Amino acid sequence: MKLRVFGLALLAALVSLPGTIVAQMRQVSGTVTRAGGGQPVAEALITVVGGRGIARTTTEGRFTINVPDAGATLSVRAIGFKSKEVIVKPGDNNLTVQLVEDAFKLEEVVTTGQATTLSRANATTAVSTVNSEEITRAPAQSLEQALQGKVLGASINMNSGAPGGGGQIQIRGVTSILGAGQPLIVVDGVIISNDAFSSGANAVTGAAGNTGAGGGASNQDAVVNRLADINPAEIESIEVLKSAAATAIYGSRATNGVVVIRTKRGTPGKARFNITQRVGTQNQLRSLGTRTFDNTLDVYNLPYGNGANGDAVAYLNSTFGGNVANGVGAPIRADQNFDLEKLFYSNNKPQYETQANYSGGDENTSYFVGATHRQETGLATRTGARLQSLRVNVDQQFSAKFKASAGLNVTRNVLNRGLSNNDNTCTSPVYCFGYTPGVIDLRQRNQQGQFIRNPFNGGGNATSNPFETFEFLTATEDVFRQSGSSNLAYTFVNSEKNRIQATFAGGFDRFTQQGTVISPSFLQFEGGNDGLFGRNQYASINSFNYNLNANVVWTYTGKPQDWSITTNFGAAYEEQNVNSMRARGRSTVPVITIINQGVQDQFQNITKFRDQAVYLNAQILALKEKLSLTGGFRADQSSANGNPGTLYLFPRIAASYRIEGIGPFDNLKIRGGYGQTGNRPRFGDRDQVFNLGAIIGGRPSIVAPGVLGNPAIKPETVTEFEGGFDATLLKERVQFELTYYDRKISDQLLQPPTPLSSGIGALVINGGELSNRGWEVGATFVPVNTGTLTWTSRATWQKNVQKVTSLPATVPPFAAANSFGAAFGRNRITVSNPAGAAQEARTTSIWGNAPISGGQIQVPGFCITNGGCSSRDTIIGDANPNFQMFFVNTLQYKRLSLAFTVDWRKGGDLVNLTQVLFDEGGTARDYTVSSGVVTNGGGLDGRPLSDFGNRTLGEVRYDAWAGGGDARVFVQDGSFVRLRDVQVSYDAPNSLAKTFGASSVRFNVQARNVFLSTNYWSYDPEFNNFGNQNLNRFIDLAPFPPARSFNFSVDVGF
């Protein structure tokens, strides 16, 4: 009965809503300008407080709005400015509103719950936000690149320079050894997939071996994580939640932070059409260079033997004369030397982008429609990335109580990234060039139009001609993605004291990734690895995720402007499905590209997660909004846990207190928080299974699992304390923030090895503790603000230290997954201060071989001077930077603006395997240096070459490595300073815009990766062969080189 009453009440409320107040209206017009200089502010939003009038300013800053005759209060807001309320008295017809710039983003709103927010000024935790202008300052390969240098507390690396992106965001260090290591990405409330799936390059490179079942894909395939499908041009703002006290609202997938993305939405006012056309070009940021040879004997006598095989000898003798095998050399002229790597990565064909969007609306309905076509060109021939995206966002206010929002996005992302990274077939170009002395122009073709064969490094199908490979190989990743979000909000009660709102939100994210590799049988390397000529491979990865949320938010305002409490109760359900299919045909028929021919294999893998949660959050604003308190808990269940029914509880609490006008401070806020979040186990960790063995004699088989499942597995738990303060001082000329955090990850998910002699390789367990501590400091200055010239400068500093503080007694030290062993260095999971250790071990410490004699570790070079060595696996470096600093500057002078981002990383070691290739192959650019001291030799740096007998620099480095006996030579410092992006813009005068019939015209010159200063020998100290992974993120091995891009664009608004 009561329920029926409730239903009738609801119906009545719905019906009786619109237009209850009818008042006499009049028109008011005005201008919005920047305080100080009088420059007009375009796109400012003017609303009648408590009424329904709404307007937006033109490029001249003009607006007109209907207000009640009796007078009203107008709220004026514009991005980048502090909002202002203006009282319109009866009779006022022409208003001038001056807005003050909000250099410190204090007006931004930060997320505090699934359905609640708080203004940044009151935020209880450290939050980083990035707005659309900062994201699109220069065209980026993917969103990660656009965020580099702009998020305090995050370490963002691109994995390579290949077109289309692929990068990793690590917020406050690593919070998991085994579990997910990437932040959760939430777009308009939809948790989207940021998984990375190989499109199959391994079928050619054989980086992980390519004959077996795993041969179709490897994590060394320059794999792209799917954040690459997000179009930066559609983003309004990004908020990065770092602290567990903030991320706990997202429960058991939020240990690595949450990236909350909001896309552009329509605003009421006249419909707008904006179009941006960009064109640009790119070149190599850094080239490795190559050794110049002047005699064929130098090629023949290369220590590795890559110039002495039969094809090489025949080529040298026939091209240059002489008879190298008999010790008769021939001169090689300078013009017969070729810098193959530089020639290969020299594609500067144009890249372009077209973006168009229109938006508009009235007080009830607003819409945004955006379309983008972006073509990025790769440095190597036939490489590139093409993103096409269409987004529609609609917001509808049905009544003062009922509001609905929806968004749909369709993206197609086609990537041609060629081959790069590790390789076992000499097909990854940089890899192969390391072993190919540049005394041959591999661009040549014979009379039939075929590329010449690479005679070096074994010749025949043991090697390849990368120029030929990239001309004829297809290696395409084609992603078609659809995502949508929907949000219904109904306000049941909206009184002075109580506001109760229910929201139902949900969304889906679905994509199909098709990977196609077609390697024609005539390519030089074909047949080399498995005796089969020609291979076609097709991968189809279907991913479907959705999440649903239901919330009730109740705000009780005790005394207006004094205190209020907001309570949010809700529930969430999430599901993630991945079905990946790979099929391969080898020994394929020419011309056709289907895979059902030749020798065929198929592989399928399915994963599925179901998670659900209930949560309760509360936030209190008290003492005239000086004190904020937020807190709550979330209880999570997941199908990945040993017991899917068990609820895991994650509490959080945080507080901040603001003091105004104390000493030099305009405003000082002290904040602190505590929170817990979880990281669920991987799919299948809980299952006790047999594995599928090989087929033999036509019969399939089952075998023991390599890793023993654990039916008691549960999420690891992050507990974090965060504290700090935010301050503005010197009359809002300086803003300063400081944060310290201390994380403990307990019940870590670990995969410790069992004795191999048990026949099981590893276990999955919970245990031990990981500690993660760091500082984040940020300062924003406004050195000049004259109205005509505004200069804003932001500098940030961050440092993080992470280590394993305890492990269960049964867990031995073990190497983190994915590396190349002690001969090259890798991370090791071990307690930080084991008894008798010489130095503290961090999870970022690089362990590798160092020579030992008499129980003592010997200096680098010992293996040369001692004529050999035996080694011990010990700490030989640390991949963790001493600190990172970002500098962001924006200058505005009248119509001209300049913005640029500079990154400085101090310290952080890499394993420079790219250099190993060139030193081993005898082709390093500095190989023949024969006097002075060792350079680019890791621990050997500064030692006189004469200490090592009659050896050149390259020989010293390679011989000191001693076949892996001393890995310290190639463990090298990765400090750098980099100019990441620069933008110069000019807002054309309205007179010019009008000649085009437009309302605004803006010209931009944008450049990315402009300048890199580092002593590091290889391309880029931020790259990693293994792509996204939690540890071992320092392995540089023949990546796709980084590009520097320059662009010119015109934005026109109508």
Add this chain to the structure above:
Amino acid sequence: MTKAGRLAVLAAALGLGACSGSDLTVANFNNPDVQATSRDPSAVQFAVTGVLATHRGAHPTYLRDVGIVGRELLFFQLQDGRWVTSYLRDWRDPNSFFAGGAAGWSTRYFNRRNLFNLRTLVDSSPALSDAQRSALRGFANTFDALEMLYVIQNKDTLGAPTAIAADPTEFQVFVSRDSVYRFITATLDAGQALLAGGGGSFGASLTSGFSLFNTPATMVNFNRAIKARTEVYRGSISRLPNSGITGCGSNGVTCYGAALTALSSLPTSWLPAVGAAVTRADLDRGALNIYSTAAGDAVNSISRAAENRLFAFPTFVSDNPTDPRVTSKTESAPPQSLAGSVSSGFRNRVYAGQDTPTPIIRAEELILLRAEASYFTGATGNALTDINTIRTFYGLAARGAFADDNDFITELLTQRRLSLFFEGHRWVDVRRFGRLNTLPGGNPDNTWTPATVQVVPQAECLVRGQAATAQNRPELRGRGCP
């Protein structure tokens, strides 16, 4: 209805929706659940196939690895110099790239875990007769022993753990080389008895590589052949100073005698009688690992067709340039070297095609095992006859009586080297006769020294070191671990 009442109703509705316990259980789509599989009568066949597939999977890698260490082969994998530096140097540091060689350690124990699981399935399977259970246990014993034989060939003086416990975290201590050999012979003998009570069929099919051994009665022959190889190894090692080998009697005569007994139990259709004429087919008859290019199957990854970068060590050719075994097993190729190694111009072609089988044990080895066992039990005439059977088959002159033990061993090692090239024997053979120093260095200066053993993998060492410290049980440490 009050506001609070409305809120309560809504909250309850939401809460019910969320907590109604929609089923969160998700099955594993990719791998069969142990419990469910154990109840399936077909599981035994899949598990038997798993044992054979795992054994097959490790074989090419094993043959390649011990072939390189034993200076039979060079692997010119030009993208990675560690194929020389880590193999030809006496590389003692635990290195995940090579040291410990998975095919000589982890894969072997992995298959022993498969055998452990097979025994469990055999016990629980509803579809087997008691005789079939006995037969399958005999099969399991035979393969268990064979896997341990690979391990001890690899680790030699280091010894190895022999037990497999249900709980993989339970540590088994290393036992001595002698104990491992005795474990192998005892397991084989027990297997022989189980096979004898095994009736007419296994109740599961083996591969065509075991066509001569696909009944319990004929599997006994395979069991006895492995037993003969084991006893010959024991016998020869027992003759080395301080070998620690027990039970072989003076000069190994007891073990060699046991080998002869095992060999004499084999039918002449497999092992031709002493002095009988032999054909190529006779010599190649035996147990094989098979390969195929079919989907999901494995190709012979060390075949000439699949891998053209495996070269014969140059001395294999230069020491006996005209022997038909040398000319048939190698082919000329442009000379190649790698990372400071000697150069070779002879490509391996022992296994021609992607589907060419690799022999586990075949008659040619059995004849040479019999020659050795005969010689060291005093039947030098039979030894000479068997040696000459091999010599004359390959067109060499029959030789006269052996001058002394040294003369015999030299002749035996020569014939084994040529006849059994790239079948995993050379390194083991020179070592068991104390002649490891006769192997060349591998670099032009001839200064590198061959490894005496392949060290225990680092992961095993670290696990054991941790356990030894944590439990204060030093005996848990791995042998040869740093």
